[in-house]
Amino acid sequence: MEQKKRRFAVLTGGGDCPGLNAVIRAVVKTFLQNDCEVYGVLNGFNGLINDNLKLMDYAAVSGILPRGGTILGTTNRDNPFHFAIEENGELVYKDMREKVIENLRKYDIEALVVIGGDGSLNIGAELARECDIKVVGVPKTIDNDLPCTERTFGFDTAMAMATEALDRLHTTAESHHRVMVLEVMGRYAGWIALHSGIAGGADVILLPEIPYKLEPVIAKIQARKAAGKNFSIVVVAEGARPEGGEMSIARMVEGSFEPIRLGGAGEKVAQAIEEQTGIESRCTVLGYLQRGGSPTAFDRVLSTRYGVAAAEACLRREYNVMVSLYHDQIVTVFIQKAASKPRQVPVDSEIIRTGRQLGLCFGD
Numbered sequence: 575m576e577q578k579k580r581r582f583a584v585l586t587g588g589g590d591c592p593g594l595n596a597v598i599r600a601v602v603k604t605f606l607q608n609d610c611e612v613y614g615v616l617n618g619f620n621g622l623i624n625d626n627l628k629l630m631d632y633a634a635v636s637g638i639l640p641r642g643g644t645i646l647g648t649t650n651r652d653n654p655f656h657f658a659i660e661e662n663g664e665l666v667y668k669d670m671r672e673k674v675i676e677n678l679r680k681y682d683i684e685a686l687v688v689i690g691g692d693g694s695l696n697i698g699a700e701l702a703r704e705c706d707i708k709v710v711g712v713p714k715t716i717d718n719d720l721p722c723t724e725r726t727f728g729f730d731t732a733m734a735m736a737t738e739a740l741d742r743l744h745t746t747a748e749s750h751h752r753v754m755v756l757e758v759m760g761r762y763a764g765w766i767a768l769h770s771g772i773a774g775g776a777d778v779i780l781l782p783e784i785p786y787k788l789e790p791v792i793a794k795i796q797a798r799k800a801a802g803k804n805f806s807i808v809v810v811a812e813g814a815r816p817e818g819g820e821m822s823i824a825r826m827v828e829g830s831f832e833p834i835r836l837g838g839a840g841e842k843v844a845q846a847i848e849e850q851t852g853i854e855s856r857c858t859v860l861g862y863l864q865r866g867g868s869p870t871a872f873d874r875v876l877s878t879r880y881g882v883a884a885a886e887a888c889l890r891r892e893y894n895v896m897v898s899l900y901h902d903q904i905v906t907v908f909i910q911k912a913a914s915k916p917r918q919v920p921v922d923s924e925i926i927r928t929g930r931q932l933g934l935c936f937g938d
Contacts, residue, residue, distance in 0.1 A: 585622070592865070594642075600877065600880070604889075610889070614646045622677055685893055712884050713898065716766065718917075719765065730873045743756060752853065763782060777934065780809070785815055806853075
């Protein structure tokens with residue numbers, strides 16, 4: 575008798591991110607290479623609830639390595655344990671874990687590869703703990719803030735985009751003798767702001783990890799002007815906040831993995847600088863440009879390594895783990911541990927010290 579093939583599934587959850595397709599491609603090709611079947615779950619956890627899965631083959635992942643976004647679709651709202659359903663014109667939230675279990679059994683899925691950030695990985699960890707579903711996680715976020723890994727894929731591309739934006743802002747700032755403020759993503763961690771700020775030659779970098787005072791920022795800009803530098807570049811992480819103040823919240827989104835949407839921190843800083851110095855100041859919000867487009871070569875390679883490692887973990891039946899980068903080697907860690915508190919920039923780190931030695935102002 576012909577031996578039954580092992581079956582697996584892969585989904586992408588949360589926000590889109592450069593490198594998602596590279597992970598999908600690596601996962602699918604590794605499973606097919608090892609004579610397994612693999613299903614793509616469409617639109618994140620929504621597809622597990624609504625039975626929206628498709629069998630993947632080599633043709634399905636052909637040519638997707640350089641593409642941004644995700645061919646499977648994604649959502650950052652559909653939590654199976656708190657799933658929004660409209661009844662009589664109103665949204666009610668229901669526990670749909672049984673539908674997830676039912677659909678995985680229907681397709682005889684042995685294990686699920688979850689490519690996502692902290693929200694998706696927390697759901698994956700809960701599915702493993704509460705529903706005995708076998709899960710392997712892949713760390714995805716441009717914010718680089720997931721614990722238990724040295725680098726998430728997508729970060730390098732976002733950092734490169736922010737650095738390019740700073741290069742372009744330099745010419746305008748210098749020509750018009752302005753202060754140019756760039757607000758970048760990162761949620762509650764300052765990795766994008768810090769790395770792009772150093773790479774892009776910023777003068778001030780404001781991070782969530784270091785609550786800022788305006789006085790040092792103003793002093794830095796005025797010192798540059800006194801030295802004949804009639805422009806300054808300021809990078810503001812979206813989660814930056816003044817000392818004793820709160821983060822700037824743009825809006826709240828009910829039912830999302832991330833209900834708090836940050837925004838406005840850069841404009842707040844730009845206005846304060848102009849008021850206190852009289853120097854024309856402008857804010858640019860980079861926003862979703864950081865998430866889109868083709869991944870860098872580094873992210874393509876890292877995504878591919880993660881995808882292969884996730885499939886290999888499934889093949890050797892090592893479940894309820896997340897693949898992780900540690901000392902430039904791909905290892906596995908327990909997914910419950912990986913779905914814990916976000917990883918922030920250590921304020922005493924070597925890269926912060928590097929910035930200070932260059933004369934950068936961090937607002938403290």
